[in-house]
Amino acid sequence: MNNEILLSPHRLNDLIQAGACTVVDCRFDLADPDSGRAGWLGGHIPGAAYAHLDEDLAAPVEVHTGRHPLPVAEKFSQFLASTGWSADKLLVAYDDGSNAIASRLWWMMRYFGHKAALLDGGLAAWVDGGFPLETGMPRILPSGLETLQPDPQMTVSASSLFDNLDSAEWVVLDARARERYTGEVEFLDTKAGHIPGALNRPYNENLDTSGRFKPPEQLKIQFETLLRGRPEKVAHSCGSGVTACHNLFAMELAGLGSTHLYPGSWSEWIRDPERPVKTGEEP
Numbered sequence: 142m143n144n145e146i147l148l149s150p151h152r153l154n155d156l157i158q159a160g161a162c163t164v165v166d167c168r169f170d171l172a173d174p175d176s177g178r179a180g181w182l183g184g185h186i187p188g189a190a191y192a193h194l195d196e197d198l199a200a201p202v203e204v205h206t207g208r209h210p211l212p213v214a215e216k217f218s219q220f221l222a223s224t225g226w227s228a229d230k231l232l233v234a235y236d237d238g239s240n241a242i243a244s245r246l247w248w249m250m251r252y253f254g255h256k257a258a259l260l261d262g263g264l265a266a267w268v269d270g271g272f273p274l275e276t277g278m279p280r281i282l283p284s285g286l287e288t289l290q291p292d293p294q295m296t297v298s299a300s301s302l303f304d305n306l307d308s309a310e311w312v313v314l315d316a317r318a319r320e321r322y323t324g325e326v327e328f329l330d331t332k333a334g335h336i337p338g339a340l341n342r343p344y345n346e347n348l349d350t351s352g353r354f355k356p357p358e359q360l361k362i363q364f365e366t367l368l369r370g371r372p373e374k375v376a377h378s379c380g381s382g383v384t385a386c387h388n389l390f391a392m393e394l395a396g397l398g399s400t401h402l403y404p405g406s407w408s409e410w411i412r413d414p415e416r417p418v419k420t421g422e423e424p
Contacts, residue, residue, distance in 0.1 A: 150270035190224035207409035208381035324420030344387035
């Protein structure tokens with residue numbers, strides 16, 4: 142079951158040939174937001190649609206939100222229709238290789254009640270496997286709009302985590318690089334540090350040296366060691382609710398599912414000066 146959320150290039154190719162999936166390219170660079178679409182046009186898995194993080198996988202930023210608020214169901218349904226996806230098909234997301242962005246789309250599909258999978262190793266693995274690329278705009282027949290219903294129980298709010306500072310009901314896993322978590326470096330948000338009590342699990346630690354996910358058994362041991370018997374209610378955070386999905390996916394792959402996403406993450410947390418900030422390592 143877990144393996145079906147993570148596909149090899151050969152497995153994906155079989156699904157494409159059978160017409161059983163919709164493939165979506167999620168390449169995106171925060172420093173150059175137009176580069177992902179340009180890369181997609183320059184070469185993508187045949188038939189793959191494109192998802193722009195800011196335009197398709199997020200709502201407009203407001204004064205109280207983080208950098209990538211979740212889109213409403215109607216907007217996301219319109220995007221899915223533009224990719225040709227329908228509920229009888231598996232949506233398969235990929236990016237350059239790490240799936241740092243693609244995991245956001247994977248989680249959003251789950252949040253809105255549908256199955257999805259990631260291409261292990263992303264586009265790099267597809268190319269390494271000797272499979273072809275297509276250039277230019279693919280010919281995609283839009284599908285009908287699906288009625289999507291979000292599952293709010295898959296998320297946790299800033300107010301719940303604020304209350305948690307005393308109750309310790311939740312344990313927060315922060316997916317950002319260690320130097321951003323500790324507050325030594327911050328180049329995206331206005332304050333440095335992390336939510337008090339949060340543990341650090343940089344998302345790239347879920348990958349091996351080839352850029353593919355570590356075996357489920359290894360991931361399970363690593364997450365259980367990090368959590369050290371803490372409460373079962375795990376909330377995933379990062380800068381804006383994107384790479385946090387990578388840790389959520391990795392725990393699902395490891396058989397440690399039913400964890401939650403804090404969609405606003407650090408960029409929302411720091412909007413309210415009443416919310417405390419911690420720097421350095423946690424004890």
